[in-house]
Amino acid sequence: MSATFKANGKEYEIKRTNYLIAEFDKIKSENRALNAEEEQGFVILQDKYMAIERLAKRVLELESKYYETFDEKDGAIYERAKAHYEKQLEELAKFEVEQNGIVKKAQKNSVENAKKLVIKALQVDRKGNSIRTEEEANEIWDCFVEDNGQDNTDEWLVWFVNYITGNDKVEDDPFVAQAKAKAEQKAQMRKGISKVK
Numbered sequence: 001m002s003a004t005f006k007a008n009g010k011e012y013e014i015k016r017t018n019y020l021i022a023e024f025d026k027i028k029s030e031n032r033a034l035n036a037e038e039e040q041g042f043v044i045l046q047d048k049y050m051a052i053e054r055l056a057k058r059v060l061e062l063e064s065k066y067y068e069t070f071d072e073k074d075g076a077i078y079e080r081a082k083a084h085y086e087k088q089l090e091e092l093a094k095f096e097v098e099q100n101g102i103v104k105k106a107q108k109n110s111v112e113n114a115k116k117l118v119i120k121a122l123q124v125d126r127k128g129n130s131i132r133t134e135e136e137a138n139e140i141w142d143c144f145v146e147d148n149g150q151d152n153t154d155e156w157l158v159w160f161v162n163y164i165t166g167n168d169k170v171e172d173d174p175f176v177a178q179a180k181a182k183a184e185q186k187a188q189m190r191k192g193i194s195k196v197k
Contacts, residue, residue, distance in 0.1 A: 003163050007143035014121040019128040027116050033109030041099045048092050059085045114157035
């Protein structure tokens with residue numbers, strides 16, 4: 001498997017190599033967007049998101065059980081879980097405000113780092129030998145962005161980083177896989193939040 005994209009009618013292929021993995025580590029260490037305190041806040045925020053997601057699923061399960069049995073005990077458990085979920089959701093919202101754009105900052109930095117890696121990958125062969133200039137690589141990339149739009153490009157970059165780092169347990173077509181995953185996650189969250197409220 002490799003990462004491919006088309007620009008100006010030509011297909012470009014980037015394969016995972018030890019050289020690119022090392023380059024990506026170097027790029028990430030040189031371009032850190034978050035200071036230590038922000039990174040800690042970002043990790044806590046991610047943990048809170050995952051906990052809220054698990055809690056939303058559990059509340060839905062309890063709600064379904066209650067609506068099947070209409071047992072007072074099931075109803076009481078459901079109501080306690082729903083109240084806890086609402087409290088956690090409120091705390092998450094406050095924490096997000098306190099973090100003041102940390103998620104956007106981290107996402108922007110991740111996309112920028114991925115772009116730098118693509119530019120580097122376009123400049124070298126599998127062994128790291130130069131095959132084109134940085135200017136040529138930038139032109140190729142700019143054409144891809146122009147042809148696909150920024151949102152699709154950002155999605156492709158996320159997939160590309162997952163591929164390079166070995167976290168590519170997604171379908172072959174990154175656009176389809178990403179769109180499916182996002183749609184499913186949003187639907188689940190909306191369903192969970194609206195049912196719980």
